[in-house]
Amino acid sequence: MSQTNQTLGEFIIENQSSFKYTSGELSRLINSIRLAAKVVNHDVNKAGLVDIIGAAGEVNVQGENQQKLDVYANKKFIQTLINRNIVCGIASEEEDDFIAINSQDENHQNKYVVLIDPLDGSSNIDVNVSVGTIFSIYRRVTPVGTPVTLEDFLQPGHQQVAAGYVIYGTSTMLVYTTGAGVNGFTLNPAIGTFYLSHPNMRFPEDGKIYSVNEGNYTHFPQGVKDYIKYCQMEEGDRPYTSRYIGSMVSDIHRNMIKGGIFMYPKSSKDSNGKLRLLYECNPMAFIAEQAHGKASDGFGRILDIQPTALHERAPFFCGSKNMVEKVEEFMRNSLK
Numbered sequence: 430m431s432q433t434n435q436t437l438g439e440f441i442i443e444n445q446s447s448f449k450y451t452s453g454e455l456s457r458l459i460n461s462i463r464l465a466a467k468v469v470n471h472d473v474n475k476a477g478l479v480d481i482i483g484a485a486g487e488v489n490v491q492g493e494n495q496q497k498l499d500v501y502a503n504k505k506f507i508q509t510l511i512n513r514n515i516v517c518g519i520a521s522e523e524e525d526d527f528i529a530i531n532s533q534d535e536n537h538q539n540k541y542v543v544l545i546d547p548l549d550g551s552s553n554i555d556v557n558v559s560v561g562t563i564f565s566i567y568r569r570v571t572p573v574g575t576p577v578t579l580e581d582f583l584q585p586g587h588q589q590v591a592a593g594y595v596i597y598g599t600s601t602m603l604v605y606t607t608g609a610g611v612n613g614f615t616l617n618p619a620i621g622t623f624y625l626s627h628p629n630m631r632f633p634e635d636g637k638i639y640s641v642n643e644g645n646y647t648h649f650p651q652g653v654k655d656y657i658k659y660c661q662m663e664e665g666d667r668p669y670t671s672r673y674i675g676s677m678v679s680d681i682h683r684n685m686i687k688g689g690i691f692m693y694p695k696s697s698k699d700s701n702g703k704l705r706l707l708y709e710c711n712p713m714a715f716i717a718e719q720a721h722g723k724a725s726d727g728f729g730r731i732l733d734i735q736p737t738a739l740h741e742r743a744p745f746f747c748g749s750k751n752m753v754e755k756v757e758e759f760m761r762n763s764l765k
């Protein structure tokens with residue numbers, strides 16, 4: 430791939446006009462996320478050498494032991510967004526409540542709220558397996574000029590104006606959508622620039638990879654058990670291949686390129702699954718749909734769920750369209 434590829438900065442400017450609220454504000458916001466991603470990437474790449482490995486000694490609102498990199502990435506993204514005076518509110522997996530941001534001139538003119546999972550795949554940080562960052566962006570619904578409220582964050586996923594993720598893997602990539610398709614950019618670490626490497630990303634309609642933590646098999650709903658058995662059957666183009674990294678961003682990224690389905694169902698242990706609707710499921714679902722894939726809670730469209738709490742969870746099935754429809758079929762049949 431030659432360096433004649435478009436840079437992320439050029440792409441943002443060039444595609445600004447395809448975005449219905451073309452005020453440049455969203456472009457500046459995506460640029461801020463690009464900046465924060467580079468800062469975090471710089472330390473992720475030498476995780477063993479700098480003091481960002483291991484537990485931070487704190488427990489977050491989800492009751493999870495925060496990793497040092499969770500806290501570090503959270504701080505870097507929030508700091509960058511505040512410094513660039515570009516948003517009116519931020520919500521994060523690592524923050525109990527949303528953060529209301531007053532614009533310097535105190536009249537709350539900023540229009541966007543951002544929800545982030547600063548570090549996705551925390552269990553993989555210490556073992557040098559790829560991890561990610563996930564972001565979701567909405568226009569506020571409360572009037573500009575008034576302080577941001579919870580209502581601005583509890584919007585159904587189909588209201589997102591942009592969403593994306595950063596994957597810190599064999600290479601570092603930023604993949605995002607503003608509702609006009611999905612594009613992926615690879616960081617050239619030597620010059621610190623993201624280049625368009627994966628234009629117009631699309632899920633193949635069908636795939637041969639299924640990604641689920643089979644260690645929870647006995648706790649899964651019958652429909653999921655039936656679908657996993659279906660994937661493992663010697664029939665037609667099956668059995669499918671089981672691949673599970675344990676970092677949702679990385680599992681879905683792989684399946685978007687190769688064709689496949691990622692599943693984190695509810696179980697007798699987690700009555701609503703593990704993944705958080707607002708800053709994990711919704712942004713990945715927006716990406717999936719924009720890439721001609723599908724995202725469901727097993728019965729309906731993830732993006733149509735009306736959220737009621739900042740850190741609520743949802744069962745999540747995301748990937749190649751025909752595979753998600755197949756698991757929905759098994760879920761419906763299991764209730765008959």
Ligand SMILES: O=P(O)(O)OC[C@H]1O[C@](O)(COP(=O)(O)O)[C@@H](O)[C@@H]1O
Pocket residue numbers: 522546548549550551552642675676677678693703
């Ligand atoms: O270890 P499990 O139960 O399979 O869970 C793995 C899942 O949990 C997550 O790590 C949750 O995300 P965080 O790391 O951001 O908390 C997902 O990335 C991943 O798919």
Ligand SMILES: [Mg+2]
Pocket residue numbers: 546548549550677709
């Ligand atoms: Mg996560």
Ligand SMILES: [Mg+2]
Pocket residue numbers: 499522546547548549550551
């Ligand atoms: Mg996280």
